[in-house]
Amino acid sequence: MDIFPLYLTLKVSVTATFFSVIIGLGLAYLMARKGFWGKGVLDALIMQPLVIPPTVLGYYLLVLLGRSGPLGRFFEDKLGVSIVFTWKGAVIAAFVASLPLFVRPARAAIEGVDRNLENAARLLGKTEWEVLKTITIPLAWRGIAAGSVMAFARATGEFGATLMVAGNIPGLTQTLPIAIYDAVQMGNTKMANILVGIITLFSFSVLYFVNRFTRGRY
Amino acid sequence: MERSDVSLSFSLKKHLHFRSRSRAEGSDKSGFSVDIEFSTGEEFTVLFGPSGTGKSLLLNMLSGIVKPDEGFVRVDGRDVFNSTAGIDIPIRDRRTGYLFQDYAVFPHMTVFENIAYGIDRLPRSKIKAKVEELLELMRLGGLENRFPIELSGGQKQRVALARTLATEPKVLFLDEPFSALDYQVREKLRADLLIIHERYPITTLFVTHDLEEAFIMGEKIAVINNGRLEQFGTREEVFYKPKTRNVAKFLGVRNIFSGRVVSADGTTVTIENPELGEVKALVHPEERPFAAGEKITFGIRPEEIMVILRI
Numbered sequence: 001m002d003i004f005p006l007y008l009t010l011k012v013s014v015t016a017t018f019f020s021v022i023i024g025l026g027l028a029y030l031m032a033r034k035g036f037w038g039k040g041v042l043d044a045l046i047m048q049p050l051v052i053p054p055t056v057l058g059y060y061l062l063v064l065l066g067r068s069g070p071l072g073r074f075f076e077d078k079l080g081v082s083i084v085f086t087w088k089g090a091v092i093a094a095f096v097a098s099l100p101l102f103v104r105p106a107r108a109a110i111e112g113v114d115r116n117l118e119n120a121a122r123l124l125g126k127t128e129w130e131v132l133k134t135i136t137i138p139l140a141w142r143g144i145a146a147g148s149v150m151a152f153a154r155a156t157g158e159f160g161a162t163l164m165v166a167g168n169i170p171g172l173t174q175t176l177p178i179a180i181y182d183a184v185q186m187g188n189t190k191m192a193n194i195l196v197g198i199i200t201l202f203s204f205s206v207l208y209f210v211n212r213f214t215r216g217r218y
Numbered sequence: 219m220e221r222s223d224v225s226l227s228f229s230l231k232k233h234l235h236f237r238s239r240s241r242a243e244g245s246d247k248s249g250f251s252v253d254i255e256f257s258t259g260e261e262f263t264v265l266f267g268p269s270g271t272g273k274s275l276l277l278n279m280l281s282g283i284v285k286p287d288e289g290f291v292r293v294d295g296r297d298v299f300n301s302t303a304g305i306d307i308p309i310r311d312r313r314t315g316y317l318f319q320d321y322a323v324f325p326h327m328t329v330f331e332n333i334a335y336g337i338d339r340l341p342r343s344k345i346k347a348k349v350e351e352l353l354e355l356m357r358l359g360g361l362e363n364r365f366p367i368e369l370s371g372g373q374k375q376r377v378a379l380a381r382t383l384a385t386e387p388k389v390l391f392l393d394e395p396f397s398a399l400d401y402q403v404r405e406k407l408r409a410d411l412l413i414i415h416e417r418y419p420i421t422t423l424f425v426t427h428d429l430e431e432a433f434i435m436g437e438k439i440a441v442i443n444n445g446r447l448e449q450f451g452t453r454e455e456v457f458y459k460p461k462t463r464n465v466a467k468f469l470g471v472r473n474i475f476s477g478r479v480v481s482a483d484g485t486t487v488t489i490e491n492p493e494l495g496e497v498k499a500l501v502h503p504e505e506r507p508f509a510a511g512e513k514i515t516f517g518i519r520p521e522e523i524m525v526i527l528r529i
Binding site: 114116117119120121123124125126134135139 | 282283308310311318322325381382
């Protein structure tokens with residue numbers, strides 16, 4: 001059995017989740033704690049992937065990141081990297097699709113941290129960064145952990161946008177969900193069953209762990 | 219902790235605007251503003267007044283949690299906030315001790331970690347010595363490894379007080395710190411606080427809407443109403459010589475009347491009131507003289523009424 005799709009899926013979703021958590025944490029903090037012009041628009045923009053069809057999302061990314069697209073040309077000319085139809089395209093698709101699943105619970109968790117605890121820390125002489133590191137994030141960590149797991153699960157299962165941006169090139173951009181689609185199309189039921197089994201087991205454990213994370217002492 | 223001669227003076231304005239719920243009433247904006255100014259030294263000063271009059275907002279502005287629109291805050295002669303000079307020292311550099319009504323102890327840290335939180339830059343042995351001293355002082359010995367969820371309300375507030383004293387603050391602000399506690403615990407904590415203030419005389423502002431608490435705690439009392447200072451003085455001045463009708467009312471004087479001075483000399487004054495007739499009263503020697511015909515407000519303390527059967 002070819003384990004490449006499994007390997008690629010892991011590589012893509014780990015990378016995408018990494019970016020979702022780093023960038024998403026900043027966004028979640030901004031949304032939870034700051035008021036600024038255009039906040040509502042930014043919020044709607046981040047949440048878009050939850051509601052628009054993945055193929056539409058993929059199409060937008062293709063237009064944006066393609067050789068003739070504004071971002072695509074920048075990457076191609078200035079950095080010499082092409083995004084579309086490579087594993088990097090799959091990472092970006094998975095990142096955009098998984099970002100809202102991280103930002104939502106992370107934002108709610110940060111909003112749930114009592115502001116007086118942050119103020120108490122400031123009054124005790126701590127910088128904003130120290131407050132974030134020792135109070136806000138530790139107290140919001142369950143939401144952040146749950147969001148990370150959800151984002152990772154979403155990245156693993158990403159199909160539509162990935163297919164549009166990265167294509168279906170076996171051994172190059174064929175992720176697990178796409179490999180399942182391919183196996184069914186080819187009538188390879190045995191292969192499809194194995195891959196579906198792996199995904200199902202994975203999704204189940206993800207939900208199980210999310211539930212465990214959301215329980216806590218304080 | 220060395221003895222401090224820190225003084226606090228401030229003059230602050232904050233205009234709060236919010237949309238009123240009913241547009242039918244005419245204006246779509248209503249507001250509440252705070253405009254308060256007084257200075258205090260190391261005395262235990264109580265900010266007293268009914269709920270919703272801006273006492274907590276004042277503490278928030280003094281500590282830097284809320285930014286005032288105008289004014290200055292001066293601690294020990296140094297501006298920590300001054301709107302005209304553009305000074306706004308970050309909260310972390312103001313060395314303000316603060317107790318919140320809901321304690322604000324860090325739930326994810328033990329008692330020890332809570333108290334050590336503000337002094338974690340000191341060498342480990344010093345941290346340990348200091349925390350142990352404060353555990354002892356605050357009657358928290360043996361609880362250092364507990365988490366806040368395992369403590370009572372009174373214990374939590376003592377942890378918060380120890381945590382703030384550890385950083386050797388220049389001023390101490392307390393925002394109704396005992397109002398969520400039951401009577402016995404409150405009494406004990408008030409006594410603790412006064413003992414601690416005696417030992418470490420830090421400039422202290424204590425917010426309360428509880429008359430009894432104001433009387434017990436306040437060497438000086440600032441009576442605040444509707445965002446304004448009604449009276450500021452020693453406990454005796456405020457309680458026995460209220461300056462305004464509101465102050466008298468907040469201090470529990472129930473019988474307040476309006477009247478007109480009929481005649482007055484150095485020691486007594488005769489007042490005319492439609493319901494009571496003529497009332498004769500002693501004049502406090504330090505009080506300004508009254509003039510005949512002057513309109514005044516006067517109160518009668520129930521404990522000073524004597525009923526005499528005239529035969």
